Amino acid sequence: MNRPAPDALALQLAELLAQCALKNQHSFNKLYQLTAAKLYGVALRILRRQDWAEEVLQECYVNIWNHAGDYAMAKSAPLTWMTSIVRNRCLDWLRRPQTEATGEQYDVAVEAWQDDAPGPMEQLAASSEAAALARCMQQLDAKQRQSIMLAFFNGLSHSELAAHMKQPLGTVKTWVRRGLERLKTCLGTA
Amino acid sequence: MATYKNPQLRDKLAAGYVLGTLRGRARDRFVALLRYDFDLRRVVAEWEARLTPLAAAAGEIAPPARVWQAVSRRIGGAARGASWWESLALWRGLAIAGTSFALVLAAYVGMAPRPEPPMAMVAVMNDDKGQPALVVSWPPMKAMRDPHIRIKVVQEHPVMESGTSWEMWMLPGGKAAPVSLGLITTDRDQVMKINPALVNKMGGAWGIAMSVEPARGSPTGAPTGPVIFKGQCVKIL
16 A cells, blocks of 8 residues: 655654653643644544543543553554544443443434534545545545445444444445445555 | 455455444454454554544544643653653754764854863754754863853744743763753853852763743753753863
8 A cells, every 4th residue: 555655744743752652741742732633523523422522532642641652653653543542442432331222323424414514524625634535535425435434433333334324234335345445446546 | 263364354354343343253353363463453554544534524623621631630740761861862863973063063163262261062052953053162160160151052042932941951861860050041142150069960961951941940850841952062172
């Protein structure tokens, strides 16, 4: 896969993470300033509750501080590493027994964020980190795109996706599989 | 136990794992494999690199200040591990044999009138772009009746923000903590008195750094703010 050269922000974040590994709190503060809004946005979108998002964000930053020494630029981009920590924690949070009982998080369709902010595809296109992905997502069929977004932001299994989109299981599996294949091809030649 | 040797299957499972559609026992089996299958980890890393940027679709929302306050409190006492002054990253790009150092040193040594008495130690302090900012030097300190160091400003200095100060630190090298030399002013050239108790240590100084601190200097006895200039000491005499 052709990975683009690290941009200025990535280099800056990598340097700050290296400093955090040496317990430089000033660098950690700077790291927080540069990334907290992005990560809080993700947590809020997945969890839908401000109190949950705040708690997860706090936990994740403490985690990032404690494990900054594990980050390696050769393995992943800094923001990818940090975002994965937050997203994985959010999805685990949703899968806790007490939250699975409520079906609330499945109610809001991803295609129409229920606030005044620009829609998901517009946000993606506006982001510098996601430029290539935004272009590739645009090339997918609407259903492929929607099923991938729903899965990404809600951690839905194929069956849950099928239930939410009111489609047969096989149909949804094909949308996801073909969507992912096309993304892989598109990004590989980016 | 299934080990999934087929590359297409591995790729499909890795994508499902990252996306979140891989669940239940299939997910548990996959996670168990990741523990020792390093190639599979690579496949997962590639899918994470492809898909994680989707997170940007969520947009940016500033979290309330209390989140940072809570984080800050929780990591507060963490002064374990290597300290920033031991970091190689601090000294990256610092080339004693570098052109800019040599030029500044040559200019300094060649300038007329030659500073009297001759300097024993010189440190060219660079900014984070590797450009010389300050030259610090001193004659053999033990012989001085009135120990001091000379500071010469080479580059237009940054504006000192109100409520802050600039503190100079002597770095003894290795794991030893920085020693404060005191606060400097924004004057171009100045002489800074050195506490007689530090004179013996100055002969073994490894580097000099300058950090931005609160108005009366660091409250902790160690640098708390950003280090904006730093340089290694070179023994002349």
